Amino acid sequence: MRIGVLTLGLALVLSLAGCAGPAALPAPAPAPLPASARLSPQIPPREAAANFVMAVEAVEPVAEQFCRARTKGLPCDFRIVIDDRPGEAPNAFQTLDRTGRPVIGMTLPLIAGARNVDEIAFILGHEAAHHILGHIPLQRDSAAAGAILAGVMATLGGADDAAVRAAQNAGATLGARRYSQAFELEADALGTEIAFRAGFDPVRGAAFFDLLGDPGNRFLGTHPPNAQRQAIVRRVTASLQ
Numbered sequence: 568m569r570i571g572v573l574t575l576g577l578a579l580v581l582s583l584a585g586c587a588g589p590a591a592l593p594a595p596a597p598a599p600l601p602a603s604a605r606l607s608p609q610i611p612p613r614e615a616a617a618n619f620v621m622a623v624e625a626v627e628p629v630a631e632q633f634c635r636a637r638t639k640g641l642p643c644d645f646r647i648v649i650d651d652r653p654g655e656a657p658n659a660f661q662t663l664d665r666t667g668r669p670v671i672g673m674t675l676p677l678i679a680g681a682r683n684v685d686e687i688a689f690i691l692g693h694e695a696a697h698h699i700l701g702h703i704p705l706q707r708d709s710a711a712a713g714a715i716l717a718g719v720m721a722t723l724g725g726a727d728d729a730a731v732r733a734a735q736n737a738g739a740t741l742g743a744r745r746y747s748q749a750f751e752l753e754a755d756a757l758g759t760e761i762a763f764r765a766g767f768d769p770v771r772g773a774a775f776f777d778l779l780g781d782p783g784n785r786f787l788g789t790h791p792p793n794a795q796r797q798a799i800v801r802r803v804t805a806s807l808q
Contacts, residue, residue: 606657606680606778618684623647626688629765630695637699642668645695650674661694669698681775688765689772693758702750748791755796759803773800
């Protein structure tokens with residue numbers, strides 16, 4: 568695996584086997600990490616860059632092994648990218664490129680804001696788990712069903728075309744969020760196993776949630792409370808040990 572690193576804080580460019588910049592990626596899905604706080608760099612830039620490289624080298628092959636073992640016909644060649652757009656919040660996401668290849672992205676503020684390699688490794692495992700568990704197509708199906716239902720109800724209620732379209736958009740949003748918290752907890756559990764098998768401490772890694780603030784238990788929120796997520800990580804880690 569070939570890796571090139573430029574000092575983080577000015578720029579960070581990694582060239583991995585199958586790893587490139589974030590040009591023209593689709594919208595992140597299912598749900599990015601909550602970015603309620605702007606993180607300050609936690610460690611020196613070179614250490615942050617080294618942690619990212621170390622985590623990618625160890626987690627990527629394990630995630631691909633899990634993907635191939637647990638799925639059939641699903642693309643498992645993960646592409647890991649860095650979102651270096653200015654002004655982005657600390658965030659990570661999983662999506663698919665135009666060919667259906669799974670993509671995991673991290674913003675520079677997230678990499679700089681992580682305190683240790685276990686946090687980066689856990690986040691990578693979590694995002695890979697979204698793909699392995701098929702959360703993107705499930706979320707799209709739920710969004711489509713929500714849009715259809717809302718559109719039908721608006722039409723039956725005598726709404727005009729503009730109101731029907733607005734109802735469909737709202738229904739799609741609610742449909743997409745319907746299972747978001749469940750998806751996040753499922754990805755936490757499988758991500759814990761991936762990070763653990765890659766040689767990292769998932770419990771230490773999941774402490775990263777505390778840096779972003781607690782989203783609480785909001786109705787139709789995209790992320791569950793931190794305490795609930797960290798409890799699952801501890802339980803799965805204990806079972807693996």
